[in-house]
Amino acid sequence: MDFKDQIKQLGDRIVRLKDSIQTEEATKTALILPFINALGYDVFDPHEVSPEFISDIGTKKGEKVDYAILKEGQPIILMECKHHNQSLTLHDNQLLRYFHVTKARFGVLTNGVIYRFYTDLIEPNKMDQKPFLEINLTDMREVHFEELKKFHKSYFDVDSILSTASELKYMGELKPLIVQEMSEPSDTLVRYLAKQVYQGQINAKWFDYFKALIKKGFQQIVTDQITDRLKSALTKEEQQEIPGSVATVADPVVEAKKDPIIVTTAEELEAFYIVRAILRSTINGERIYHRDAQTYFAILLDDNNRKPLCRLYMNSQKKYIAFLDEARKEIKHEIQSLNDIYNFTEHLQKSLAMMDTK
Numbered sequence: 174m175d176f177k178d179q180i181k182q183l184g185d186r187i188v189r190l191k192d193s194i195q196t197e198e199a200t201k202t203a204l205i206l207p208f209i210n211a212l213g214y215d216v217f218d219p220h221e222v223s224p225e226f227i228s229d230i231g232t233k234k235g236e237k238v239d240y241a242i243l244k245e246g247q248p249i250i251l252m253e254c255k256h257h258n259q260s261l262t263l264h265d266n267q268l269l270r271y272f273h274v275t276k277a278r279f280g281v282l283t284n285g286v287i288y289r290f291y292t293d294l295i296e297p298n299k300m301d302q303k304p305f306l307e308i309n310l311t312d313m314r315e316v317h318f319e320e321l322k323k324f325h326k327s328y329f330d331v332d333s334i335l336s337t338a339s340e341l342k343y344m345g346e347l348k349p350l351i352v353q354e355m356s357e358p359s360d361t362l363v364r365y366l367a368k369q370v371y372q373g374q375i376n377a378k379w380f381d382y383f384k385a386l387i388k389k390g391f392q393q394i395v396t397d398q399i400t401d402r403l404k405s406a407l408t409k410e411e412q413q414e415i416p417g418s419v420a421t422v423a424d425p426v427v428e429a430k431k432d433p434i435i436v437t438t439a440e441e442l443e444a445f446y447i448v449r450a451i452l453r454s455t456i457n458g459e460r461i462y463h464r465d466a467q468t469y470f471a472i473l474l475d476d477n478n479r480k481p482l483c484r485l486y487m488n489s490q491k492k493y494i495a496f497l498d499e500a501r502k503e504i505k506h507e508i509q510s511l512n513d514i515y516n517f518t519e520h521l522q523k524s525l526a527m528m529d530t531k
Contacts, residue, residue, distance in 0.1 A: 176325060177318050179211045184310045187257075187286055188457055194285075197256040201239065204285030205254055208310070213326030214242055221326075226251070238271050248277040249329070255284040272300035278331050279324075286310060290324075294339050305342035311453060355391040358384055395439035403436075437463075440511065441470040444485050447514045448472050451521055452482070456529070469495070480528040482521060496524050 174182070187204055194200055206216045214221045226241035226248065241248040253268045255261060261282050268280040268291065280291040280300050289304035308317045320341065323334050354362055360380075367375050367383040375383070445463045449472075452461060462476040470487060474480040484503070486493040493505040494517055508514065 176211070176322055180310065180313060180318060180321065183207055183211055184313060185457055187311055188453065191257050191286065192454075194257055197254065197259075200257045200285045201254050204257065205240075205252075205283060208283075208285070208288070209240065209242070209252075212242075212324055220246070223248075238268065241275075241277070244329075248275045249331075250279045250281060250324070251275065251277045252281040252283065255282075257285045259284055261287060261289055269300055273298045279334070292335065292338055294342060301342075303342065303346070305338040305345070307345065311458065312450075355395075356388075358387045358391075363387055392439060396436055399439070400436050435465050435467060437465045437470070438487065441465065441485060441487055444470070444487070444511055444514060445472055447511060448483065448521060451515065451518050452525055455522065455525060474525065474528045482524045482528060483517075496520050497527075499527070 183204075186207065190203055194203055209222055210216050216222045221243055223241045223243055224239065225237045226239075227237050238251050239254040240252040242250040242252070251268055251271055261284055268282060271277070272280055272291075272293070278292055282289045282291070282304070286309060288308045288310070290306040290308075291300050291304050293299055293301060294305060295301050306320055308321060320337070322328055323330070353359075363380060363384045364375055366387055367379070371379065371383070373379070441463075445461075449458045449461045452458070460475050461482065462473045464471045464473060464476075464478065468486070468488070470485040471478070472482045472485070474482055481497060484495040486495065486505070492508050494508050494514060495503050495505040496517075498504055506517065506520075
């Protein structure tokens with residue numbers, strides 16, 4: 174089993190076990206030690222993994238950090254653990270104090286589900302307050318596997334990790350800001366962009382106009398990028414199906430007769446991820462799929478069209494989320510924004526229970 178499969182298996186294990194884990198010690202045993210083992214370190218060898226690691230600090234004697242991963246007798250990674258339901262905070266944390274008195278260049282704060290990786294990018298030998306990398310083992314992206322693999326015993330190299338740590342740190346902080354600006358443009362951004370295209374005074378009326386226009390523009394940009402990628406992929410597939418074929422300009426008359434292309438919007442994808450996040454505590458998120466149609470966007474269990482968890486109608490002025498009742502009759506509920514989906518958590522759970530028995 175390769176590294177990626179091991180981490181995926183560990184993510185499935187977390188979903189399966191976490192609700193039955195009651196204590197911090199149980200979190201360490203059931204979730205965190207398997208993670209350390211997946212990184213290639215022998216959790217039963219104190220020369221590699223030292224539990225309750227002690228490094229006296231000034232007048233403070235006997236303070237412990239939960240685990241230290243060692244190389245040639247020296248700590249290279251310090252790890253502080255919390256219960257899986259506990260929030261992660263560095264306030265009064267041993268990691269901050271231990272970091273500058275050991276040779277370790279990396280600190281990890283974890284609750285067994287989320288792992289936050291820290292180093293000293295801002296001030297040498299003083300651990301940053303913000304992590305340069307945060308990973309949720311139950312929601313892994315491709316980039317996460319690549320970055321996490323750098324901490325594996327076989328590939329561990331301080332310089333290699335630090336070379337990308339700064340980019341990861343600031344990109345991690347920028348992406349939520351960019352997403353926020355795209356979903357709800359700030360006053361500063363609206364005024365800046367409006368001034369680039371409109372020379373008059375930006376009064377309240379024009380401000381509201383441009384804010385709506387900019388928000389719509391962001392959505393169209395994402396939609397256009399998705400459409401371009403779909404067209405590119407379809408073109409490549411068509412050319413591969415006919416060896417030696419030469420791409421020709423489509424007959425506009427024939428093209429007009431084709432069914433319109435179904436475009437999955439960024440808003441629909443965001444809705445899908447919200448639904449998957451809501452249900453992830455109950456089932457493995459990989460069992461939840463989506464399919465787009467002309468009139469609605471379906472979210473399905475096990476990619477089965479007969480097991481719809483919900484349907485979203487997002488292509489008109491009014492937006493709806495719909496569920497099937499026990500008679501398989503569709504019931505629609507109007508929503509004002511994607512955030513309203515969270516108000517239908519019980520509906521989603523009920524729908525899942527109904528579809529998972531079929």
